[in-house]
Amino acid sequence: MKELKPAILLFIVFTVICGGIYPALVTGIASAIFPKQAGGSFITGASNREIGSRLIGQPFSEAKYFWPRPSATAVFGFNPLASGGSNAGPTNPAFIATVGDRVKALHDAGVTGGVPADLVEASASGLDPHISVEAVHVQIARVARARGMTEEELSKLVAAHTEGRQFGFLGEPRVNVLVLNVKLDSLQ
Amino acid sequence: MNSYELLATVLFFLLLLAMVRPFGSYMARVYQGERTFLSPLLVPCENMLYRFCGVNRDEEMDWKRYAWAMLLCNLVLCAALFAILMLQHLLPLNPQQLPAFTWPLALNTAVSFVTNTNWQAYAGESAASYFTQMAGLGVHNFLSAATGMAIAIALIRGFVRRKTSLLGNFWVDMTRGTLYILLPISLVAALVLVSQGVIQNFSAYKTVPLVQAASYDKPLLDAKGEALMDADGKPVTENVTVREVTIPMGPVASQEAIKELGTNGGGFFNANSSHPFENPTPLSHYLEIMLILLIPFALTRTFGVMVGNPRQGWALLAVMLFLLIASFGVLQGVEANGNPLLTKLGVQGANMEGKELRFSLAGTCLFEVATTGTSCGAVSAMHDSLTPIGGMIPLSLILLGELIPGGVGSGLYTMLAFAVIAVFVSGLMIGRTPEYLGKKIEGREMWMSIVTILTAGIVVLVLSGAAMIAPAAVASMANPGAHGLSEVLYAIASMANSNGSAFAGLNANAGFYNILGALAMLLGRYVPAVAMLAMAGSLAEKKFVPPSLGTLPTDKAPFALWPTLVILIVGALTFFPALSLGPIVEHVTMLGGN
Structure with missing residues (x-):
C-alpha cells in the first residue's frame, strides 16, 4: 500500500492543474484575444x-x-x-x-x-x-x-x-x- | 473525391509525417528524463510535485510494482469520478442545476473515462455540469492518456534493458507525460480552436428568440405518463409553438483539445465533434484529426529512438499508415456513391444523412477512420447512418484491436504484441530462432501477446451473443433488421476496445449496457495493459542476443508486410461471421432494393 499515498496526492494535484488551472488559463487568454468566438459567435x-x-x-x-x-x-x-x-x-x-x-x-x-x-x-x-x-x-x-x-x-x-x-x-x-x-x- | 479534397488529404498526411520525427524524438527525451526546451519552466514544478506527493524520482519499479501503481492510480481516479457524478447536484459550477447521475450511469461513465474509452450513455449538454466536465471528465482525459503512454514506455524499456527487473517509475512517467506532452499541446490547440469559434466560457446557457417561430406536435400524456390515444388508436397531440431556444455554453475548447489529443473522444455535447461549438470550421476539423493521430503515430518514432534503431519504428508506422489509408479510401468511396434507396427517390449526391456540410466528404471520412483507427471515438458524423459497408469500416477498425495507429500508448503496445506474434510465426515457418530487437521470444512473451490481442475479441463475441438473447438488450436497438445487430456489435466492440464511439441510435443508457459495458471496458483495458507489463518484465530480464545470419531482419519492408497480414488474418478469423450477419447482409439487402 506504499503506492496509495502518491496515487491520492497525484490525483489531487492533477485535478487542480488539469481541471482547474488549465481550463481557467484557456478561458482567460481566449476571452482576451478571441472574446467573440469564446462567447459563442x-x-x-x-x-x-x-x-x-x-x-x-x-x-x-x-x-x-x-x-x-x-x-x-x-x-x-x-x-x-x-x-x-x-x-x-x-x-x-x-x-x-x-x-x-x-x-x-x-x-x-x-x-x-x-x-x-x-x-x-x-x-x-x-x-x-x-x-x-x-x-x-x-x-x-x-x-x-x-x-x-x-x-x-x-x-x-x-x-x-x-x-x-x-x-x-x-x-x-x-x-x-x-x-x-x-x-x-x-x-x- | 474532388481535387480540393485530394489536396487537403495529401497535405494533411505530409504534415502529419513531418511531425512524427521531431515530436517522437521529443517524447523519447521526455521519458528518458533528458532536458527539453520546456525544462527551465517545468523542472521546478515537477520537483515540487514529487516532493508534495512523496515520490522518489530515482526509485525504479519492477513490472509488478509498476502494474500495481497503475491499477491503484486508476482505481482512485475511478472512485473519485464516480463520487463527482453522484454528487453533481451539490457541487459548484452548475448554472443549469443539473441533477446527479443515476448509479449505473455514473459507474459506466466513471469506468469509461478512466479506461480512456469515453463511451457516453448520457448527453453532455443536458446531463453534465461545468464542474463535472472540467474537474471530473477533463482530468481523466489527461490521466488516462498518460497512463496508456506510460505502459507503452515501460514495454519499450523492457526491450531496451538487459538483465534487470526494473522498468522505470510509474509516477514519474505519468507526471512527465502530462506536464511535458499533453498540457502544452492542449493549451496551444485549445486557443487555435477558440480562434475558429469553439466556445470557452462559464456563462449560463443563453436564451435567444427564433427569427421564425417554429411549431411541432407534442404527444399528450395521461396521468400515468403514458401516451394518450384517441378512439382510432392514434396518439393525441397538441400543437406547440416554439418562439425561443436555449443555447448551451461552457468551457468547451479546453476539453476539446485534450479529448482529441489523448484519444479520449468524450464530447462536451451529445453531437460530439459534429457540434458547431466543438468543431466550427474545416480548419478546426483537420486540426482535431491531427491531434487524434499525432501521439499514436509519433510514438513509433519514440520507440525507434529508444531501441536505438529508428527503422524499427518506421516499420511499425508503415503498417499503421497503410491500413489507415486503405480504410479511408473504401469509406470515402462508398459514401460518395450515396444511398441507392434514396437515389431512386430523386436525391442527388453523397450520403449526407448524419454528416455536416462544412467538413467536406473526404474530411468527414478521414475523421471517422482516424477516430476509430485510434481508440479516440469522437465523431464528426453519425456512424449509425453511414452506408452498410461504410459503417463496417469504423466497426472493423475497432474490432482489429485499435492499433491503426491505436490509442495513445495502447496502440503501440498492441502493435508490439502483434509484432511479437508475427516474429514468432515467421520464425516457425522459416526455421529461425524467433528474436525481436535482440530479445528471444519465448513461451511467456507469446502467452502475454496472445492475451493482449484476444481479450477484446473474446469479450466482444461473448457479450454480443449474450445481448442477442437478452430481451432488454434487443429492445434498445433503434433500427430494424441486420442494422440492429450492427448497432449492438458496434457498441460492445467500442467499449471492449476503449473506443467510445457508437452507432448511437442504440439506447445505451439501459442497465444491460451500463453494467456489462463497464465490465467490457475494464477487461478490455486492464487485461492487455497488465499482460504487456508482464511481458516487459520478462523481456527486461533477458540478455541481448546480437543479430546473426539466422536473425530475421524486422526493420525492412518485407517484414512490415508480415504483421499487416497477421493483423488482417486474426481479425478476419475472429469477426467475419459476425460482420457477415450485420453490415454485409444489410449491404446486400440495400442493393436488392429492400
Missing part, C-alpha cells in the same frame, strides 16, 4: 439584441425564407439543448419514407428535377447552420417570388453570402442560412 439584430449564434442553425419553413437542412434533434428541430443526428440506418424503411416525404415537399414548393442530398438528409449535430450552393439555388425562385424580388437580385445577394473553401481548399463552399435570412429580413 452571437449575431445581433435590430436594437442590438442577440438573435442567435452564427454557428447554430435555426428552423425555417415559411416560403420567404431559405430552408435549412432537416434536423433530427429531440422534440423539435434545431433544438440546441438536444444536439444529435437521426441515427437512422441506411435501409430503415421509416427513414426512406421520411426522406421521400421531404423530396415531395420540395417538389410541391416548386423544385423540379433532382434534389440535393443535404436538403433532405438530416445533419449530424441537428444544428448545421449551412446548406450547399446547390441547395440554395433550387430555392431561389421560391424565395424571390415570396419576397417580390427578381431572381437576379436574389442570386447576387446569395453569391455575396456564399462562404468559399477555407484558405481556398479546405471544406465545401456553403451558405449560412440564418445569416442569409436575417439579411433578407433587414432589407425589407
